Amino acid sequence: MISISMLSLILGIALLVTGIFAMLTRKNLIKIVIGFSIADTGTHIIIVSLGYLKGRTAPIIDSAVSAANAVQKVVDPIPSALVLTAIVIGLAVTAVMLSFVVEMYKKNKSLSIDDYQELKW
Amino acid sequence: MIKYLAVIVSVVGLGMIFLPIVTGFHEAEQLSPLAAQYVEGSINDLETQNVVTSVIVTYRGLDTLGEVTVLFLATVGVGLLLKDGVKNRLTMPFSEMLETTSSVLVAMIMVLGIYIFTHGHLTPGGGFQGGVVIASGFLLLLLTSSETKINHLTLHLVESLSGAAYVGIGVAGIVLTIGFLSPEVLPLGEFGRLLSAGAIPVIYSLIGLKVGSELTSILVTMGGE
Amino acid sequence: MxxxxxxxxxxxxxxxxxxxxxxxxxxxxxxxxxxISLFASVLYLILGSPDVAMTEATIGSGLTTVVFLFALYRVRKGNLDD
Structure with a gap:
């Protein structure tokens, strides 16, 4: 039987690749930002799946995990901590990108990337 | 069409980069020594039930301070880009029932947010989640009533005071104990109590206020005045 | 299962x-x-990270969607439909 973390790892990579594919092929600026957000989710799933250990539970000491055997019972807390902050930063970065989209729309009245030729070579 | 082909090739190439990770992946049987150290240290040295919280606030505290700074810069960026608000805000059509229900619900959402960030060292949750819940409470106010005015001065005051207090606790750690952002500036208390784990709940509550006010500010700016 | x-x-x-x-x-x-974000939060719960699941459920499927909608609303000048 294939393990949960392996499945999630493959899913995360698939989402990351899908997001980057969307960023490269879509013409609509908002769709490009959506692609970024999909790739972001994929990266988070990859990191969390690398910290999972089979049959273990969340790193919180309660009735299921006693303080004495915690090291044998819990999953890796470091990826969780990293991803938690990364999700919040992801929202802030998405908001900044969307502000740029709104500003660009105000200038050129178009959401299509083809209408922005200034930096094209 | 050649562009489309180039995209396909580069995406497949990107997939190939990840192939060694998948084929060489084997599930670990035990925690890495560093993670085991964090779990033991969280229980024995910091009296914190939620190990993720102790990693975020203490072991990687400087990292979190940096992340909060990035969030602040993003808020400033959004405010700078969208200075001129739109005239008519996105609101739901006026209805007596919607407005009454939302004004009751907002108070409950705020209490839930405060509960989440004050209990960050005991249960899942903490400053980031609690701050987001508080911001969604303000979002409900913004969406249901076009009369809602959110005071920018209060938001900025809460945001900057909690940020300054966060750094202040960190500097107090240098003066009083072993180093920057050490939670031992306050007594560690008894394992599993609300007032335990030293400065961790205080720092996480400050992060909650800071994240909540910053995200509310982003939503107010993007949603329009 | x-x-x-x-x-x-x-x-x-x-x-x-x-x-x-x-x-x-x-x-x-x-x-x-x-x-996507909503289902990702269920996956995080299965992978033993309830903290991440909470964050993803509130931010990923809640606030990110709203921020996108606000941007779309600004671009469309107050009309969300096509």
Whole structure:
């Protein structure tokens, strides 16, 4: 039987690749930002799946995990901590990108990337 | 069409980069020594039930301070880009029932947010989640009533005071104990109590206020005045 | 049993990802992107990180969707439909 973390790892990579594919092929600026957000989710799933250990539970000491055997019972807390902050930063970065989209729309009245030729070579 | 082909090739190439990770992946049987150290240290040295919280606030505290700074810069960026608000805000059509229900619900959402960030060292949750819940409470106010005015001065005051207090606790750690952002500036208390784990709940509550006010500010700016 | 749940979640998430890319309507794309985050939070719960699951459920499917909708609303000048 294939393990949960392996499945999630493959899913995360698939989402990351899908997001980057969307960023490269879509013409609509908002769709490009959506692609970024999909790739972001994929990266988070990859990191969390690398910290999972089979049959273990969340790193919180309660009735299921006693303080004495915690090291044998819990999953890796470091990826969780990293991803938690990364999700919040992801929202802030998405908001900044969307502000740029709104500003660009105000200038050129178009959401299509083809209408922005200034930096094209 | 050649562009489309180039995209396909580069995406497949990107997939190939990840192939060694998948084929060489084997599930670990035990925690890495560093993670085991964090779990033991969280229980024995910091009296914190939620190990993720102790990693975020203490072991990687400087990292979190940096992340909060990035969030602040993003808020400033959004405010700078969208200075001129739109005239008519996105609101739901006026209805007596919607407005009454939302004004009751907002108070409950705020209490839930405060509960989440004050209990960050005991249960899942903490400053980031609690701050987001508080911001969604303000979002409900913004969406249901076009009369809602959110005071920018209060938001900025809460945001900057909690940020300054966060750094202040960190500097107090240098003066009083072993180093920057050490939670031992306050007594560690008894394992599993609300007032335990030293400065961790205080720092996480400050992060909650800071994240909540910053995200509310982003939503107010993007949603329009 | 749990691997089957993960596979179902994965199929739904990849389906929602492709829907978000290929839908004509931007509103539908934004909602599909929110669906990905919602199912990702269930996956995080299975992977033993309830903290991350809470964050993803509130931020990924809640606030990110709203921020996208606000941007779309500004671009469309107060009209979200196509």
């Amino acid at each position: 749990i691997p089957v749940i993960v596979i179902v979640l994965g199929i739904v998430m990849l389906g929602a990802a492709f829907a978000a890319i290929y839908f004509k309507s931007l509103l539908a794309s934004i909602i599909s992107a929110g669906v």
